[in-house]
């Protein structure tokens with residue numbers, strides 16, 4: 001502000017006052033605000049400071065809220081023994097069978113009694129009531145939109161590849177990367193590299209540890225706490241190994257996000273929720289074959305609309321390892337947290353939209369078997385428009401066919417003399433590289449991976465370029481290896497990792513040398 005003053009004003013002020021004033025103004029400008037009602041997130045302002053410390057300062061409102069929430073969680077502890085599953089394998093109960101809608105929910109709880117169920121029911125009711133009261137105190141910066149993820153030392157290199165893929169789409173949404181505590185903090189990554197990519201580290205323990213008697217979070221639980229403590233109102237959560245193939249910003253301004261405020265994506269498997277969950281939550285039962293179970297590599301949530309859902313998500317995850325992960329996914333597939341998100345919205349009666357186009361495996365055939373390395377997830381806007389048909393006895397396919405557009409009387413259809421084509425199936429927007437982790441230092445080590453032929457020759461891992469372009473719009477794998485090379489060569493161009501990746505890229509794509517750019 002001072003900078004814009006006409007020169008005569010500055011000159012009329014005694015220099016001894018003007019200079020400290022200028023310094024004060026500058027330092028106010030550069031100092032990050034506390035996070036009660038943060039203004040637009042702009043990491044450029046933080047550059048050169050201890051960005052992470054500044055970005056992990058939680059204001060009194062957030063801390064007060066968390067202390068109240070922590071008390072509510074502790075007060076709603078289920079007063080029964082931890083749940084266990086019977087030993088035998090779940091078998092085909094995990095297969096989604098939409099053509100058998102009457103199938104019962106899997107029931108695999110071991111020694112579960114009515115007393116246990118009643119204890120869980122009462123505790124749930126207590127938490128449900130608290131969520132109703134605490135919802136209005138949830139703190140976030142109104143109107144802000146951003147991407148949230150969690151990473152530890154193992155996943156940070158993988159995340160840096162995902163982040164560069166995100167930026168290559170032209171997306172400039174800010175990114176908050178939650179790390180557990182200061183022991184996981186790396187100054188170079190958190191204070192220099194991430195800010196240069198419009199992302200920053202947030203140290204969860206800075207706020208988490210302000211509540212007493214609360215258990216330290218565990219593996220799957222970080223996700224929900226990252227969403228809870230993110231400053232953004234509109235959140236796209238991405239696992240560290242998930243990235244978009246085109247700019248996802250538009251998804252925030254289209255249905256189903258705008259209509260439902262909670263968007264989830266499907267996994268390959270059926271729901272394996274215990275019917276007892278619905279009794280405990282005191283809500284109607286969802287049919288066992290109503291949808292696929294959730295694959296939580298990506299998720300969108302409007303925290304203003306879903307305040308109470310978010311608090312119930314926290315509850316199901318906080319008591320996940322002992323109770324809710326077991327109740328909500330009795331199968332052996334996928335993460336423990338996967339069903340906590342949709343069920344939380346259901347428990348509070350708020351809408352959710354789970355993408356109805358099934359996930360698609362990305363990979364290639366090797367020695368006669370398909371080797372998947374990623375899951376492709378559909379664009380929710382296109383999915384919503386496509387009106388994906390639920391499979392049924394009259395329409396066993398989940399894709400529209402040309403015949404679905406025909407007049408039901410063949411003679412009439414013929415006389416109409418027209419050609420109508422079914423719409424194109426929704427294209428994928430997210431790739432969750434869940435099998436082969438893209439850490440530049442490790443990705444090429446294992447020669448049994450689809451990155452090699454049986455004889456050890458380097459090979460594309462996702463199938464042909466033509467198939468990529470057909471499914472995703474461009475050759476995403478080629479861009480991906482470009483990014484892996486960029487990240488793998490960032491520290492040291494002479495390193496073995498860098499040399500190996502460049503050699504791989506040269507051999508597989510044969511274009512590296514022809515491009516003149518600093519890697």
Ligand SMILES: *[C@@H]1O[C@H](CO)[C@@H](O)[C@H](O)[C@H]1NC(C)=O
Pocket residue numbers: 050052053182187
């Ligand atoms: C940033 O601040 C944190 C917390 O005070 C500290 O642990 C860390 O070492 C600091 N980083 C640097 C580079 O000074």
Ligand SMILES: *[C@@H]1O[C@H](CO)[C@@H](O)[C@H](O)[C@H]1NC(C)=O
Pocket residue numbers: 367368454
């Ligand atoms: C390829 O498949 C055949 C038949 O399934 C198997 O016997 C062979 O060991 C496989 N080769 C490798 C290198 O995995």
Ligand SMILES: *[C@@H]1O[C@H](CO)[C@@H](O)[C@H](O)[C@H]1NC(C)=O
Pocket residue numbers: 417
């Ligand atoms: C059907 O329509 C096409 C052009 O739209 C026309 O060339 C053709 O003669 C028509 N056939 C019949 C049987 O009417």
